[in-house]
């Protein structure tokens with residue numbers, strides 16, 4: 174961790190005003206959210222426990238800042254998730270879009286918007302668990318409705334194929350578990366988790382839409398899937414992965430070697446696409462096989 178330099182009183186005040194939210198969320202290498210003089214460090218500021226170790230006077234001040242920040246971010250993302258499902262249920266009910274397309278758009282948007290929301294959480298090492306709380310709550314919601322304890326037609330209409338509650342316990346549940354794994358085990362300082370979401374949400378989601386529309390040429394070893402669907406998954410999954418890596422690099426969370434990153438992402442996208450094309454859907458859901466294959470390939474390719 175590079176030595177930090179105290180700022181002038183004016184700069185300190187400006188930093189205090191802004192760092193409550195934006196700095197420790199959007200530019201983690203800058204100000205630390207503390208009541209004492211703001212510091213500009215060259216590298217990330219680390220967790221609240223690291224701050225307390227370096228600055229005993231900080232103690233609970235930073236922790237309280239982080240806690241309030243992460244609780245607010247969690248409430249915001251939970252609200253976004255609820256609103257997204259409600260929006261598509263409304264569009265389906267009013268016949269603006271067909272139910273099948275609505276479900277696929279929820280499939281594509283939920284996970285990608287979740288991955289894009291990670292920077293609004295604090296710089297604390299515990300922030301990932303607050304973010305993971307969102308898929309956890311949605312997973313519990315899926316289980317409660319899937320077991321028809323209290324069936325919520327909005328959810329069932331928005332994320333099932335045939336409107337049967339028990340469908341919630343398969344693809345959708347595996348889907349939110351994949352989001353939880355990406356947040357907890359990989360988070361915003363690893364390319365692996367975000368690429369797995371890009372392939373599962375963006376790639377696999379687009380494969381369904383393009384495959385149904387243009388998929389006349391079927392894959393020889395799997396007549397239920399088409400070349401158009403798989404090619405779409407590879408292309409969209411690749412570019413969405415690159416987009417997420419660029420987004421997190423520009424915010425200072427990742428430092429990619431772009432000379433090799435494009436090739437590495439292309440290889441990972443190819444692996445994920447090949448796995449998705451296999452005739453194994455009856456044995457293992459795509460929302461398990463695609464993220465697992467992507468995580469394995471990305472971790473071997475990037476090393477973290």
Ligand SMILES: C/C(=C\COP(=O)(O)O)CCC[C@H](C)CCC[C@H](C)CCCC(C)C
Pocket residue numbers: 250251253254257258276277279280282283284286287290307308311331332333343344345348349352459460
């Ligand atoms: C329809 C879904 C999965 C079905 O997959 P498949 O069977 O078609 O392969 C997606 C289910 C989404 C879930 C109900 C809501 C998940 C919300 C997410 C955890 C957080 C999104 C936050 C963001 C800010 C909107």
Ligand SMILES: Nc1ccn([C@@H]2O[C@H](COP(=O)(O)OP(=O)(O)O)[C@@H](O)[C@H]2O)c(=O)n1
Pocket residue numbers: 344377380381382383384385388397398399400401402403406449450454459
């Ligand atoms: N590689 C692919 C993937 C899906 N698809 C089309 O999308 C439909 C749904 O795909 P899927 O069984 O993977 O659906 P999900 O499990 O992703 O919801 C398939 O029945 C195909 O018509 C395709 O043509 N090619």
